[in-house]
Amino acid sequence: MNMIDAVNHKLALLDEQSLTRLRRVVESPCAPRVVVGGRSMLAFCSNDYLGLASHPRVVAALREGAEMYGAGSGASHLISGHSLAHQLLEDRLAEFVGEHLESPRALSFCTGYMANLAMLTALGADGDAEIFSESLNHASLIDGARLARAQVKVYPHADVQALGALLASSNATSKIVVTDSVFSMDGNLAPLPEILALCERYNAWLVIDDAHGFGTIGASGRGALEHFNLRSQNVVYMGTLGKAAGVGGAFVAAHSSMIELLIQRARPYIYTTAAPPALAHALLTSIDIIGSDEGASRRAHLQALIAQLDRDLHLKRWERMVSRTAIQPIIIGSNEEALRIGAGLYGKGLWVPAIRPPTVAAGTARLRLTLSAAHTLEDVAQLTAALNELEDLR
Template sequence: MDLIAGIDRKLGQLAEQSLTRKLRVADSACAPRQVVDGRPMLAFCSNDYLGLAAHPQVVEALREGASRYGAGSGASHLVSGHSRAHALLEERLAGWMAPHLEQPRALYLCTGYMANLAVLTAFGADADAMIFSEALNHASLIDGARLAKAGVSVYPHGEVAALERQLADSRAATKIVVTDSVFSMDGNLAPLPELLALCERHGAWLVVDDAHGFGVLGENGRGALEHFGLRSPNLVYMGTLGKAAGVGGAFIAAHASVIELLVQRARPYIYTTAAPPALAHALQASLDIIAGPEGAERRAHLGALVAQLRDALRLRDWRLMASNTAIQPVVIGANEDALRVAAALHEQGLWVPAIRPPTVAPGTARLRVTLSAAHTFDEVARLARALNELEKTAP
């Protein structure tokens, strides 16, 4: 019982700092209008940016995939779990990224977290390598850098000049710059053109985690590289397929030799059971939508919702962060204040999460509002009214 008492003390400390997290149970499909813990809610917390998670075409493709390939893969990719569905998806994703990468090949993995671990541990497997990591990178990139044998140098958020000094001073045999494209808690974009120019000048790799850009950014929804019009053999691209694509998993796209290195050396890929082939099959339907007229319409509607929310909010003490993406954070400040506002919204049937340290810096607890193409203008107006009123009455 002494062991349990020690755990309970740690849990008590989290509660005292207003850092306790709470699981909520969704009783219905991922959508803006959900039943959560048995209660109807209007959700502004999903990363389902295009509203494809419950799209009938994608759901039917998942059913068809399960009927054709079964419920599971049965083994890791390199044993017997690599199905035709996986292979076809990887071929298509490689084709998607062909305008931006030299001799591209793609690799499908179970999650974005796993994909980032795979890239950084394989590239940083040698002690004479150096990883240059953006200060606001996602936890999966931070953990991948920690697990690698390479050294790690963190550069300040968005500070290209600081990164240039670090690259110039480094004598590492392999240099790896890694960054989010869209920062998940701030919603702003990394200066990818400037970062790529630095990497090409210093002979470094640029690993881009486009978790919140794939499907949303770019004329055809192909992500941050399309948005900025980038192309280079120095690029290693990671896109998640459980956010805007609405299903699950992630992919890495790069030069074919890079992908072969991952197949041979990336432990998170080699030593795990492959994702169910049905997911890969369903993702073909997601890509059809993203690339087609409906995808363009959904991206345009999402952009209009972002503009509406930013125009409708009239905040004095709270701070709406500078973001033109679907991620619209409202910084409250103290942990307990952010929790109080989230609870007040919840009472009104609005589901908006309070994000606190260590996910964000101390003193910057916030509401992480995320918009979806499945939201309506009336729903966004309802959220804006609620936030404006809550700030007026805040102590």
């Protein structure tokens, strides 16, 4: 078997297991209604939770940023790529989430994936470090833990007692607990108050990936720390800016000394070109909207959409997971049926992705519905009617 034949064999095996992934080309701006292959679709698959990706004020700010700063940054942050726009954004983010941190400072990144790699490789670089990782953590956290070259111990999902036992038995000089706040495939929240209490008891860092919480939970949209009213110098907090904030990038907020350590030691930060300053300029407007009355209204509308799902979705065979967040998964079971139902919805003009292993465990293939404040009650009514009808068809 030559090399290309070997590659094709691997692809054929994926296809046999209904694990082949498909890219679709979107021909319109990010919104609930998009054009795909010349066809108008009602989409429930975007992480644009507050509907800011096409918000007129954010779009105008992006245009203004390009006029002020140009198209690109030209270098890494530590060479010449750190613009005034980046600095203003970091200052604004530190202020926005800072009341939940000691001596807060923020650092911006091109992506959440990169931010997670940076945090864990920098924190885990000490020779005697142990990372305690939640079993359902995002792939970027798993990869960051692997690249850190520290000993990694995985604790069961949301099992505070098991985590406590692991921390109690650890003799590591540096202990790092890492968890999602809102789990991306389940939509539920980690028990962060209990986890933070353990971290403070055992002198451990708590790395929180709030990718799906920032902007959407907390009274002012400040995310999981605000939602649970947490404050600690032990917290290293990551929020993404391409989901609820509607633009792109990510940030880490923590004690100012921790941020300085990342600047000096985090390779994914040091050795990459800074994101275009225009994005940072646009994000200043996104953060203003998130924290305003308009942001509160958009979060309230999200909860109204979830309540409509509660009322109108009548499942008998499938399982809708318990979630009060914009992520609303429906467990189908087999890969084949999940793909069939996804295709059935697509045929009705509804775009809902079928999520399969290895993203989720075998036997738990699901539809991952994501709601946006830009959806209407009528949009959700159309979705629930289609789901109820398709579940009845075997």
